[in-house]
Amino acid sequence: MTTTQLRKDAARNWERIVATARDLVDQGTALQLNDVARRAGLGVATVYRHFATPEALLETVAAPCLEALAAHGEQALADTDPWRALESFLSRVVEAQVTDAALPPVAAATTDTLPRTTELKRSLASAGTTLLERARDARAVRPDLAAADLVPLMCGIAHAVTVHGGTPTDRIDTAHRYLATLLEGMRPTPPTT
Amino acid sequence: MTTTQLRKDAARNWERIVATARDLVDQGTALQLNDVARRAGLGVATVYRHFATPEALLETVAAPCLEALAAHGEQALADTDPWRALESFLSRVVEAQVTDAALPPVAAATTDTLPRTTELKRSLASAGTTLLERARDARAVRPDLAAADLVPLMCGIAHAVTVHGGTPTDRIDTAHRYLATLLEGMRPTPPTT
Amino acid sequence: MTTTQLRKDAARNWERIVATARDLVDQGTALQLNDVARRAGLGVATVYRHFATPEALLETVAAPCLEALAAHGEQALADTDPWRALESFLSRVVEAQVTDAALPPVAAATTDTLPRTTELKRSLASAGTTLLERARDARAVRPDLAAADLVPLMCGIAHAVTVHGGTPTDRIDTAHRYLATLLEGMRPTPPTT
Amino acid sequence: MTTTQLRKDAARNWERIVATARDLVDQGTALQLNDVARRAGLGVATVYRHFATPEALLETVAAPCLEALAAHGEQALADTDPWRALESFLSRVVEAQVTDAALPPVAAATTDTLPRTTELKRSLASAGTTLLERARDARAVRPDLAAADLVPLMCGIAHAVTVHGGTPTDRIDTAHRYLATLLEGMRPTPPTT
DNA sequence: CATGAATGAGCCTTCATTCAT
DNA sequence: AATGAATGAAGGCTCATTCAT
Numbered sequence: 172m173t174t175t176q177l178r179k180d181a182a183r184n185w186e187r188i189v190a191t192a193r194d195l196v197d198q199g200t201a202l203q204l205n206d207v208a209r210r211a212g213l214g215v216a217t218v219y220r221h222f223a224t225p226e227a228l229l230e231t232v233a234a235p236c237l238e239a240l241a242a243h244g245e246q247a248l249a250d251t252d253p254w255r256a257l258e259s260f261l262s263r264v265v266e267a268q269v270t271d272a273a274l275p276p277v278a279a280a281t282t283d284t285l286p287r288t289t290e291l292k293r294s295l296a297s298a299g300t301t302l303l304e305r306a307r308d309a310r311a312v313r314p315d316l317a318a319a320d321l322v323p324l325m326c327g328i329a330h331a332v333t334v335h336g337g338t339p340t341d342r343i344d345t346a347h348r349y350l351a352t353l354l355e356g357m358r359p360t361p362p363t364t
Numbered sequence: 365m366t367t368t369q370l371r372k373d374a375a376r377n378w379e380r381i382v383a384t385a386r387d388l389v390d391q392g393t394a395l396q397l398n399d400v401a402r403r404a405g406l407g408v409a410t411v412y413r414h415f416a417t418p419e420a421l422l423e424t425v426a427a428p429c430l431e432a433l434a435a436h437g438e439q440a441l442a443d444t445d446p447w448r449a450l451e452s453f454l455s456r457v458v459e460a461q462v463t464d465a466a467l468p469p470v471a472a473a474t475t476d477t478l479p480r481t482t483e484l485k486r487s488l489a490s491a492g493t494t495l496l497e498r499a500r501d502a503r504a505v506r507p508d509l510a511a512a513d514l515v516p517l518m519c520g521i522a523h524a525v526t527v528h529g530g531t532p533t534d535r536i537d538t539a540h541r542y543l544a545t546l547l548e549g550m551r552p553t554p555p556t557t
Numbered sequence: 558m559t560t561t562q563l564r565k566d567a568a569r570n571w572e573r574i575v576a577t578a579r580d581l582v583d584q585g586t587a588l589q590l591n592d593v594a595r596r597a598g599l600g601v602a603t604v605y606r607h608f609a610t611p612e613a614l615l616e617t618v619a620a621p622c623l624e625a626l627a628a629h630g631e632q633a634l635a636d637t638d639p640w641r642a643l644e645s646f647l648s649r650v651v652e653a654q655v656t657d658a659a660l661p662p663v664a665a666a667t668t669d670t671l672p673r674t675t676e677l678k679r680s681l682a683s684a685g686t687t688l689l690e691r692a693r694d695a696r697a698v699r700p701d702l703a704a705a706d707l708v709p710l711m712c713g714i715a716h717a718v719t720v721h722g723g724t725p726t727d728r729i730d731t732a733h734r735y736l737a738t739l740l741e742g743m744r745p746t747p748p749t750t
Numbered sequence: 751m752t753t754t755q756l757r758k759d760a761a762r763n764w765e766r767i768v769a770t771a772r773d774l775v776d777q778g779t780a781l782q783l784n785d786v787a788r789r790a791g792l793g794v795a796t797v798y799r800h801f802a803t804p805e806a807l808l809e810t811v812a813a814p815c816l817e818a819l820a821a822h823g824e825q826a827l828a829d830t831d832p833w834r835a836l837e838s839f840l841s842r843v844v845e846a847q848v849t850d851a852a853l854p855p856v857a858a859a860t861t862d863t864l865p866r867t868t869e870l871k872r873s874l875a876s877a878g879t880t881l882l883e884r885a886r887d888a889r890a891v892r893p894d895l896a897a898a899d900l901v902p903l904m905c906g907i908a909h910a911v912t913v914h915g916g917t918p919t920d921r922i923d924t925a926h927r928y929l930a931t932l933l934e935g936m937r938p939t940p941p942t943t
Numbered sequence: 944c945a946t947g948a949a950t951g952a953g954c955c956t957t958c959a960t961t962c963a964t
Numbered sequence: 965a966a967t968g969a970a971t972g973a974a975g976g977c978t979c980a981t982t983c984a985t
Contacts, residue, residue, distance in 0.1 A: 323542075352549040353545065360548070590954095600971040713913070713928070722860065803980095
C-alpha cells in the first residue's frame with residue numbers, strides 16, 4: 172500500500188492536481204501551487220493540503236517515472252552480461268531525464284521533500300551501484316569510477332543535451348551519443364604492451 | 365581601447381557595481397539589481413544605467429574569466445601536440461566553470477545580452493573547433509564528435525560536478541576525473557585485430 | 558441579479574475600496590491602486606483582486622451615476638414634448654458631468670474596461686439618439702445634428718465649465734448657461750421670409 | 751525685442767530643443783525634459799537651463815501659434831461687420847486648438863509658467879472681449895454672454911472634437927460644425943411677436 | 944555654459960501562504 | 965475536507981531633478 176487511503180473525492184482531487192501539474196511540467200512551466208489550483212479548478216488550500224510545496228508536487232509528478240526506472244534497474248540485474256546491463260540501465264536513465272522535464276530537478280536535488288522520493292532515488296542508486304560493481308568485478312569498467320559518480324554523470328549528460336538543444340527527437344539521439352562517448356571512456360584502458 | 369571612456373566617478377561606480385556583483389555571485393546569490401545597488405551604496409537607477417538587466421551584469425562579471433579562457437585557447441593552438449592542446453584547453457574550461465559561478469549560466473545561455481559576450485563565446489568556440497579539428501586530423505579523436513558538442517559537454521561536466529557536490533577543492537578534482545573519463549571516450553576506438 | 562454573489566467579507570472590502578476611491582475622486586486625486594489599498598486599510602493584492610486596473614475602479618465608481626442617468630433617459634422618453642424631453646435629458650447629463658469627477662474621463666474614453674460600463678454608455682447613447690431623432694422628426698432641432706455629436710458636445714460643455722472654474726454651485730449654473738446657449742443653436746433656423 | 755540676446759551656440763541649442771519638443775507634441779507624446787534632451791542630442795541640464803519645466807517648454811512651443819492668433823485678433827478688429835469679425839476670430843481659434851496639440855493644455859491652464867504666455871493669452875482674451883462687446887452693442891449676440899465665457903467655450907469645442915475623434919481633416923470639419931452650432935446659439939433670440 | 948551620471952522616491956505588480964467561511 | 969479571499973513583503977522599473985566635472 173503506497174498511499175494512505177483517501178476519501179473518494181479527495182482522491183479525485185489529488186489526481187486532478189497531479190495531472191494538471193504534469194501538463195505544466197510538460198509545457199516547461201514552473202510549478203506554482205496557486206496556478207495549479209486555478210487550472211485544476213480547485214481551491215488553493217486544497218492543493219496546499221495535498222502538497223505542501225511545489226517541490227512535493229514535482230516529486231509526485233516525477234514518481235511514476237522514477238518507479239519505472241527502478242523497475243528497469245531490477246530487470247537489468249537479471250542480465251548475465253554485466254556491461255550490457257549497466258549500459259542498458261544508464262541508457263534508460265538518460266533517456267528518461269531528457270524526455271521528462273520533471274526528472275532533472277528531482278535527480279539533481281540533494282535533499283528531497285517526500286520520503287517516497289528518497290526511497291526511489293535510493294533504490295535507483297542502489298541498482299546503479301550493484302550494476303557498476305558487477306561490471307567492475309568483470310573488468311568491464313575502470314576501477315576508479317565510484318558509484319557516487321553515476322547519478323552526477325547522468326545529470327551532466329542530461330544537462331549537456333539541454334544546452335545542445337534541438338527537437339525532442341534530436342535530444343534523445345544526442346543523449347545516446349553523449350552517453351556512448353562517456354561509456355567508452357568508462358571502459359578500462361587496455362594494457363599498453 | 366575596448367570600452368568607451370567613462371568619467372572618473374562613473375568608472376568608480378561601475379567598478380563598485382561589478383565588484384559587488386562578483387561577491388554575490390561567489391556567494392551563490394542570484395543577482396538582483398536593486399540588491400546590488402543597496403549593497404554597493406548606490407542609487408538603483410545608477411545600477412540600471414550601467415546594466416540594463418541582471419544578465420548584462422552577470423555577463424560583465426563573467427567577462428574577465430572568459431577572456432582568460434580565450435587567451436588560453438590562443439596559446440593552446442601553439443602546442444604542437446594536437447591531443448595535448450585539446451586536453452589542456454578543455455581542462456581549463458572545465459576548471460573555470462566549476463571555479464567561477466558566473467560562468468555556467470553564461471556558457472549555457474543560447475542568447476547573450478552583451479555583444480562582448482557573444483564575441484568572447486564565439487572566440488572560445490572557434491578555438492575549441494580548431495583544436496578539435498586538428499586532433500581529429502591527427503586521428504587523436506573519434507570522427508563522430510562535432511565541434512558543436514564541445515560546449516554542451518563542458519557544461520554537462522560542470523553540472524555533474526555541481527550535482528556531485530563537495531568542497532571547492534573536491535570539485536576541481538572531480539571535474540578533472542570526469543573530464544578525463546570523457547576524454548578517454550573521445551579517443552578513436554583502436555582497431556580490434 | 559447583476560453581480561456574482563460575493564462572500565460577506567469580500568463584499569465588505571469591495572465596498573470599502575469603492576468608497577475610498579470615491580473619496581479620492583471627489584478630492585480630484587488620480588486613482589492609484591496602492592494608494593487606495595493603503596487608505597482603505599487593505600492589502601494591495603486585495604484591491605488588485607477586485608479591480609485589475611485603476612480604470613476598472615474608476616468605472617465602478619462612476620457606475621451608479623451612469624445608471625441614474627440611464628434611468629432618467631428612460632423617463633425622458635415618456636415625455637410627450639420631444640424638445641423638452643431632449644433638453645431635460647441633456648441637462649441632467651451635463652449636471653452629472655460637472656458634479657461628479659468620475660464621469661468626464663469615463664465618458665470621454667473611447668474604450669471601456671468593464672462590460673458593464675460599455676453597456677451603460679450604450680444605453681445612454683441610445684436614449685440620446687432616440688430623443689434626438691424624435692426632436693428632429695418634430696422639427697425641433699436642426700437636421701444636420703448627428704446622434705454621434707451628442708456625447709462629444711456634452712463632454713465639451715463639461716470641459717468648458719471646468720476651464721471656466723468657480724465653486725461647485727457656480728459650475729452648475731455655468732453648465733446650464735452653456736447648455737442653454739448650445740441648445741439654442743441646435744434649434745432649426747427659422748425660414749428667413 | 752522678445753528674448754534676451756543669447757550666445758550663438760546657446761541660441762542654436764534653444765532652437766533644437768524647441769524643434770524637438772514640437773515634433774514630440776505633434777506626435778502626441780507628453781513632453782519629458784530628459785527625453786527631449788536625448789532626442790535633441792543635448793545634455794539634460796542644458797534643456798533644464800533653457801526650460802525649467804515641461805510646461806515652460808510647452809508654452810514656448812505654443813507661443814508662435816498664440817502670436818498668430820493674437821495677430822489675427824488685431825486684424826479682426828478692423829472688420830466693419832462686428833458679427834463676421836467675431837465669427838472669423840473664433841473660427842481661427844478653434845481651428846488652431848484642434849490643429850495644434852500644444853494649444854489645448856496651454857489654453858485650459860489657469861496659471862501660466864512664462865510671462866510671455868500670460869501676455870499672449872491676455873492679448874487674445876482682450877481681442878475676444880472687444881469683438882464680443884462690439885457684437886453685443888450691435889445686437890448681434892445675446893446680452894447674457896460674458897467675455898469670460900469665450901475661452902472656456904472654445905476649449906470646450908476643442909475638447910468635444912477630440913472626443914468625437916476622426917482624422918485631422920475630419921476634426922477641422924467637426925470643429926466648424928460645432929462652432930457654427932454654438933454661434934447660432936449665441937445670436938440674440940428674435941422677439942417672439 | 945554644457946554635460947550626463949547619480950539620485951531615490953514612488954509606482955506597479957506578483958506570489959507564497961494563511962485563515963475565515 | 966474544501967474553498968478562495970486576503971495578505972503584504974518583495975521585486976521590478978521609471979522619471980524629474982540635482983550636481984560634480
